[in-house]
């Protein structure tokens with residue numbers, strides 16, 4: 001018996017004889033009173049549905065298959081950008097189905113680079129969803145541009161295409177749809193609107209490695225795609241990012257920008273002190289690329305497992321009252337499931353708050369979180385608007401935070417931020433039985449919501 005299946009076996013038996021073998025403390029007393037602790041929530045003294053130590057660890061790493069090229073790089077002494085980075089870029093472009101990709105230090109700077117090299121700058125507006133990681137918005141502000149928030153569809157968690165056109169002004173230059181949680185945004189509709197209004201589309205695919213719409217990978221649909229390889233992401237390197245595109249001239253400029261503005265490909269011009277344009281330095285190391293190539297080998301299989309487990313878990317929890325799972329748009333042929341989300345309706349759980357639900361779920365050994373806060377209302381926006389740069393460029397009217405907040409209300413997102421519950425992607429690399437146990441934990445909490453609520457109020 002492998003170590004894993006032995007643990008499985010022990011755990012299954014522990015479930016079956018719960019209350020007998022594990023009689024101690026409150027669960028012991030409950031068992032003595034003849035109460036089945038297997039169906040009693042752990043937070044009320046029952047046996048946890050799951051023991052935390054057994055969730056698949058992250059990142060995945062196999063010394064035997066993964067370390068050969070990393071060691072070669074380390075021993076070569078060629079550590080700054082060279083052939084291995086180029087090898088990764090080619091492999092990543094092939095994985096996404098684009099002509100080229102450019103490796104940059106992280107996903108945030110992939111966005112900063114793409115925005116800047118489409119010449120989006122101070123005075124411009126960029127449409128973003130409010131349900132995203134802060135970096136999407138920071139990258140817009142770093143370029144001196146103004147984010148305008150388009151509310152989301154709470155069923156899909158994505159920017160709602162039906163709300164885009166109302167937010168377009170003469171200043172609008174670009175849309176950044178974010179395939180948030182690894183669930184693809186509605187790109188067919190977004191691209192049609194962008195075309196009609198002559199807007200650039202930069203996909204924030206930082207959570208959506210290998211996700212697909214109509215069999216096309218996200219990051220290949222807009223004018224550019226941006227990816228993150230930060231350690232929590234589905235392709236983990238510690239830190240890392242990439243810009244993908246079919247536009248050679250754009251990627252040449254991106255390359256130049258991330259390499260001090262030195263000429264590259266078609267990015268040529270008047271050269272002084274080596275540089276053809278104002279640039280910065282956002283390059284990779286060779287050992288990052290070697291780690292990335294090792295991770296890329298397992299990404300497709302892991303993505304398949306996440307999709308299978310997500311669909312199975314969704315089928316197991318969708319009929320529990322008060323649990324509203326995610327929906328994918330009909331044209332989505334594959335998601336990435338950086339996270340597994342559902343909405344929690346506390347009314348169906350006898351008024352047990354989301355915080356109380358999360359606590360009870362954690363006690364079952366099921367790690368969970370409440371996800372994002374409302375990004376469109378955060379104080380850093382006003383701080384940026386009060387800066388000299390913004391004050392010098394934008395009319396006062398646009399920088400008035402009260403008016404800004406009014407223009408950028410996102411009621412659907414406000415509600416989603418109150419109701420969302422997330423599981424992390426590594427949990428979806430577990431077995432079907434793991435998914436059963438998650439569902440079991442939620443059912444236990446549902447059945448005992450009234451009692452757990454009393455605890456919550458103490």
Ligand SMILES: *Cc1c(COP(=O)(O)O)cnc(C)c1O
Pocket residue numbers: 106107108109132133135136178180204206207227228229230239240241
């Ligand atoms: C992680 C992430 C980023 C930023 O990527 P980093 O590599 O952490 O800089 C940007 N957007 C989204 C949606 C992300 O999840």
